Amino acid sequence: MPIKRVKPGDFTRTPIEKAPDPQLGHAIIAKERYTSPDFMKLEWERMWKRSWLMGCREDDIPEPGDYVCTEIGREAILIVRQADMSIRAFYNVCQHRGNRLVPPGIGKLKSFKCAYHHWEYGLDGDFVRIPDKETFPQGTPCQGLPEVPCDTWGSFVWYNLNKDAEPLREFLGVIPEHLDPYHFDRMAMTRDWTIEWDCNWKASVDAFNESYHVQGIHPQLLYYLDDLDIQIDCYDRHSRYLVPFATTSPRVKETSDIPPLIRLIMKQAGMDPADFDGKTREVRLAVQKWKRENGASQGYDYSDLNDDQLTDDYHYLIFPNITLNVHADDLMLFRQRPHPTDPNKMYYDLQNFRLLKQGEEKPERPEHRFYRHGEKSLGQVLDQDAYNLPGVQLGMQSEGFPGLWLGDQELRIRHFHKVIDDYVYGVGEAP
Amino acid sequence: MDLGLKGKKAVVTGATKGIGRRIVETLADEGVDIAICSRTAEEVEETLAVLRAKGINAVGEAVNVRDGEAYKAWISRAGEQLGGIDILIPNVSGGAGMDSEKNWQRNFEVDVMGSVRAVETAVPFLKKSGEGSVVFIVSTNAIETFAAPMAYNALKASLITYSKQLGQFHGKRRIRFNALSPGTIFVEGGAWDMIKTSQPDFYNATIAAHPFGRMGSAEEVAKAVAFLASPAASWINGTHLIVDGGYTKGVHF
Numbered sequence: 001m002p003i004k005r006v007k008p009g010d011f012t013r014t015p016i017e018k019a020p021d022p023q024l025g026h027a028i029i030a031k032e033r034y035t036s037p038d039f040m041k042l043e044w045e046r047m048w049k050r051s052w053l054m055g056c057r058e059d060d061i062p063e064p065g066d067y068v069c070t071e072i073g074r075e076a077i078l079i080v081r082q083a084d085m086s087i088r089a090f091y092n093v094c095q096h097r098g099n100r101l102v103p104p105g106i107g108k109l110k111s112f113k114c115a116y117h118h119w120e121y122g123l124d125g126d127f128v129r130i131p132d133k134e135t136f137p138q139g140t141p142c143q144g145l146p147e148v149p150c151d152t153w154g155s156f157v158w159y160n161l162n163k164d165a166e167p168l169r170e171f172l173g174v175i176p177e178h179l180d181p182y183h184f185d186r187m188a189m190t191r192d193w194t195i196e197w198d199c200n201w202k203a204s205v206d207a208f209n210e211s212y213h214v215q216g217i218h219p220q221l222l223y224y225l226d227d228l229d230i231q232i233d234c235y236d237r238h239s240r241y242l243v244p245f246a247t248t249s250p251r252v253k254e255t256s257d258i259p260p261l262i263r264l265i266m267k268q269a270g271m272d273p274a275d276f277d278g279k280t281r282e283v284r285l286a287v288q289k290w291k292r293e294n295g296a297s298q299g300y301d302y303s304d305l306n307d308d309q310l311t312d313d314y315h316y317l318i319f320p321n322i323t324l325n326v327h328a329d330d331l332m333l334f335r336q337r338p339h340p341t342d343p344n345k346m347y348y349d350l351q352n353f354r355l356l357k358q359g360e361e362k363p364e365r366p367e368h369r370f371y372r373h374g375e376k377s378l379g380q381v382l383d384q385d386a387y388n389l390p391g392v393q394l395g396m397q398s399e400g401f402p403g404l405w406l407g408d409q410e411l412r413i414r415h416f417h418k419v420i421d422d423y424v425y426g427v428g429e430a431p
Numbered sequence: 432m433d434l435g436l437k438g439k440k441a442v443v444t445g446a447t448k449g450i451g452r453r454i455v456e457t458l459a460d461e462g463v464d465i466a467i468c469s470r471t472a473e474e475v476e477e478t479l480a481v482l483r484a485k486g487i488n489a490v491g492e493a494v495n496v497r498d499g500e501a502y503k504a505w506i507s508r509a510g511e512q513l514g515g516i517d518i519l520i521p522n523v524s525g526g527a528g529m530d531s532e533k534n535w536q537r538n539f540e541v542d543v544m545g546s547v548r549a550v551e552t553a554v555p556f557l558k559k560s561g562e563g564s565v566v567f568i569v570s571t572n573a574i575e576t577f578a579a580p581m582a583y584n585a586l587k588a589s590l591i592t593y594s595k596q597l598g599q600f601h602g603k604r605r606i607r608f609n610a611l612s613p614g615t616i617f618v619e620g621g622a623w624d625m626i627k628t629s630q631p632d633f634y635n636a637t638i639a640a641h642p643f644g645r646m647g648s649a650e651e652v653a654k655a656v657a658f659l660a661s662p663a664a665s666w667i668n669g670t671h672l673i674v675d676g677g678y679t680k681g682v683h684f
């Protein structure tokens with residue numbers, strides 16, 4: 001029995017139409033892009049330096065002087081709340097002899113003073129003080145901290161290393177229209193971890209862009225979601241898939257008892273599985289109905305979301321490196337960052353958010369934690385993903401492996417690499 | 432040995448899937464007319480078609496066991512439609528769960544009251560039979576601790592006591608009452624099917640703990656139920672039969 005979905009004419013703000021599948025052929029995706037330092041350099045110069053990148057949350061820096069220092073590749077960028085409450089972004093590097101001004105992380109300062117010779121910069125990046133200024137007969141450098149374009153969307157702050165970048169909204173394309181109905185600004189962060197993973201950053205993006213591996217490494221999720229009846233949509237550079245949750249996969253027999261993970265979804269919605277007389281495959285619609293009817297009295301405003309969004313996973317890739325599991329009540333955000341020098345390593349930023357009740361005070365932001373691969377459990381599902389990736393990265397380096405042999409369920413991966421190729425080699429110029 | 436089942440009439444609750452389904456198919460193969468119920472009409476119809484293809488009379492309806500009046504009315508109707516009841520097998524269960532206090536209410540309503548109401552409604556028919564037989568489907572979870580403390584386990588256990596007492600009480604009406612506890616039984620779409628996929632380590636460890644290195648099948652339970660329900664078991668009354676391939680460790684003197 002196919003999944004019942006929101007259809008044209010039903011209430012929705014997030015567009016639900018299936019985008020036409022791009023015709024991208026069936027060629028092998030060369031594996032060198034995961035392992036080669038040369039490709040890594042090209043990718044840096046032509047893709048990372050020309051893409052809008054997620055820097056932090058707006059509420060990470062609520063007051064003037066609050067800043068986030070975020071790293072991408074070999075660069076570190078300072079995102080600073082200004083006196084007038086605007087947000088600006090600068091390279092985190094002293095213009096004297098190149099020292100980094102502040103370590104990565106969140107902080108609050110009145111000015112940025114370099115620890116080496118105490119050159120001091122204001123929140124706006126301008127020089128405040130240079131000790132023994134008269135000993136520089138050539139004067140001071142004409143600018144303070146070099147600034148990069150910076151803008152906000154969806155409660156997040158974005159920056160671009162290309163000072164001639166297109167506007168953020170143009171780069172984001174369909175994304176705001178699709179995701180604004182979730183009101184990320186009403187969500188609070190509950191986890192902020194970075195894990196150094198032993199794989200290329202694209203291997204991680206790939207792992208979250210297909211549901212084909214659910215039957216492989218997440219068999220327990222076959223009793224939680226429908227991995228086959230999904231809608232894949234590829235846009236200009238971004239993509240998504242819509243995965244029905246709170247149901248079972250057609251790969252397994254429907255169970256007479258409601259599976260434990262689906263019970264959990266019911267309980268999180270405030271339903272009591274012990275009081276439910278329907279069948280397992282009826283739970284999804286029952287939860288949608290329940291949330292629609294009881295959300296407001298529980299303090300949750302779902303009025304901008306369609307029925308499917310009350311249960312399902314709307315999973316987006318915001319090119320190049322943000323993968324989002326978007327749900328009515330929570331957001332699981334992965335930011336995959338390249339290692340500065342080693343194509344075989346990456347930084348996996350794992351942030352969770354939960355929808356606050358109306359009027360609920362924002363809880364304190366969790367502190368950022370850093371772990372090495374395998375050092376700390378991320379929860380069963382992500383552990384399964386994480387456990388698998390170093391093996392993928394090692395296999396990529398084998399003489400016996402020519403490249404990725406992708407199927408239809410992996411269309412988003414093919415699309416993702418096509419967009420990278422467009423940046424790296426020029427549109428339609430891939431070798 | 433002839434079980435003497437041919438031409439008997441059986442009411443089996445919750446019989447469209449799993450062990451219950453296998454029980455009615457086995458009885459039908461022995462020439463028993465069958466009445467079944469389940470939560471959904473389509474499943475009832477599908478099961479009835481399979482049973483009727485075996486050349487017996489089969490009737491059934493979608494019934495919510497938690498609706499006591501509707502459920503009792505169905506048992507009576509089933510007796511009338513079949514033209515009597517020789518065998519009653521209360522099999523329907525509210526299932527395991529540790530969600531809330533409601534699990535207790537659910538297992539009480541479905542497992543306990545689903546059995547009690549079936550017996551009380553069916554006794555007038557059963558006593559006319561002269562060879563009446565009731566088999567309560569319990570669970571080895573009732574006799575040995577397993578997995579976690581649950582209403583399901585404790586309330587299933589109450590049926591063993593109830594069955595024994597009924598066997599004494601209704602003996603003069605020539606109705607036998609027995610309880611039967613299946614152990615770990617693998618059925619498609621059952622709990623162990625899910626565990627096999629979602630927790631393969633636990634599944635394999637459970638298999639390894641079985642003397643025969645495998646789980647039981649619904650068919651192996653159904654055959655034991657058919658025997659216990661049949662006139663061939665005429666001297667067995669008030670017992671509790673464990674059908675678990677020797678998996679449970681307790682000794683029953």
Ligand code: FES
Pocket residue numbers: 094095096097098099114115116117118119
């Ligand atoms: S390097 Fe910063 S003050 Fe000298």
Ligand SMILES: [Fe+2]
Pocket residue numbers: 207208213218381385
């Ligand atoms: Fe995964």
